[in-house]
Amino acid sequence: MVVARQKRQFFAHNAQADNVLEPPKPIYQEIKGQWDERLFKNDNPIVVEIGCGKGEYSIGLGTVFPEKNFIGVDVKGDRLARGSRKAINAGITNVAFLRTKVQDITQFFEPGEVDEIWVTFPDPRSRNRDIRRRLTHPRFLRLYHSILKQDGILHLKTDSDSLFEYTLESLEAFGCENLVYTHDLYQSDLNVRHYGIKTHFETLFYEQGFSIKYLSCQLTPKLTDAPLEDELDEEVTSDSESIL
Numbered sequence: 163m164v165v166a167r168q169k170r171q172f173f174a175h176n177a178q179a180d181n182v183l184e185p186p187k188p189i190y191q192e193i194k195g196q197w198d199e200r201l202f203k204n205d206n207p208i209v210v211e212i213g214c215g216k217g218e219y220s221i222g223l224g225t226v227f228p229e230k231n232f233i234g235v236d237v238k239g240d241r242l243a244r245g246s247r248k249a250i251n252a253g254i255t256n257v258a259f260l261r262t263k264v265q266d267i268t269q270f271f272e273p274g275e276v277d278e279i280w281v282t283f284p285d286p287r288s289r290n291r292d293i294r295r296r297l298t299h300p301r302f303l304r305l306y307h308s309i310l311k312q313d314g315i316l317h318l319k320t321d322s323d324s325l326f327e328y329t330l331e332s333l334e335a336f337g338c339e340n341l342v343y344t345h346d347l348y349q350s351d352l353n354v355r356h357y358g359i360k361t362h363f364e365t366l367f368y369e370q371g372f373s374i375k376y377l378s379c380q381l382t383p384k385l386t387d388a389p390l391e392d393e394l395d396e397e398v399t400s401d402s403e404s405i406l
């Protein structure tokens with residue numbers, strides 16, 4: 163009962179918050195190719211966080227890099243509402259939140275509109291039948307490639323060994339260059355890219371003793387003209403609230 167009431171409050175917040183793009187707001191359908199003019203009112207680089215949850219990481223990066231714009235993407239409206247509230251209360255104007263399934267991401271960004279993508283602590287989906295739902299499966303890499311600038315950068319952070327090894331294989335199959343990675347970010351030279359910001363799941367898993375895996379690369383698909391695979395519209399999770 164309390165949870166349902168809290169969710170209603172989050173959804174009411176989202177409905178009136180300018181930094182949350184979700185249906186049925188007209189801007190939700192119109193923002194593709196217009197993030198600079200319509201939302202951020204500048205032409206700073208755009209960074210997208212995939213599966214941002216409550217948005218801590220987008221907000222953290224937005225604070226460290228005021229000269230970039232950040233868009234946290236997640237299907238769960240109540241989680242986005244927490245990030246939105248936090249950004250509004252802190253007066254942060256270079257962070258916004260987009261409610262959509264990642265499968266539909268190309269409906270919101272023109273080809274080459276995005277400078278960087280962070281995939282932060284995606285669900286490992288370790289069952290074999292769930293492989294295609296991993297957010298680093300080649301079919302998702304293809305979507306990321308289609309919205310990234312030519313020299314755009316993909317970053318991944320995860321606690322999961324299996325998801326990390328899977329992603330390295332997935333990137334090899336898809337095609338990438340300038341790949342750098344570490345199985346223990348905090349003990350690595352690449353820790354300069356940590357920026358002192360932990361996502362919610364990063365905090366949880368690090369405290370449980372998991373090392374944080376990190377990689378970055380540019381996507382260079384081997385088969386650029388292959389048709390998009392089907393099944394992109396499958397359900398995200400059984401408990402996701404529907405997107406209207």
Ligand SMILES: C[S@@+](CC[C@H](N)C(=O)[O-])C[C@H]1O[C@@H](n2cnc3c(N)ncnc32)[C@H](O)[C@@H]1O
Nearest residue numbers: 213214215236237263264282283361362363398
């Ligand atoms: C394990 S949580 C990680 C949240 C956050 N990045 C962090 O590190 O704390 C994964 C998030 O990805 C979102 N997610 C998973 N699959 C998604 C999809 N296909 N489209 C949109 N969001 C998705 C979930 O709703 C959830 O909030």
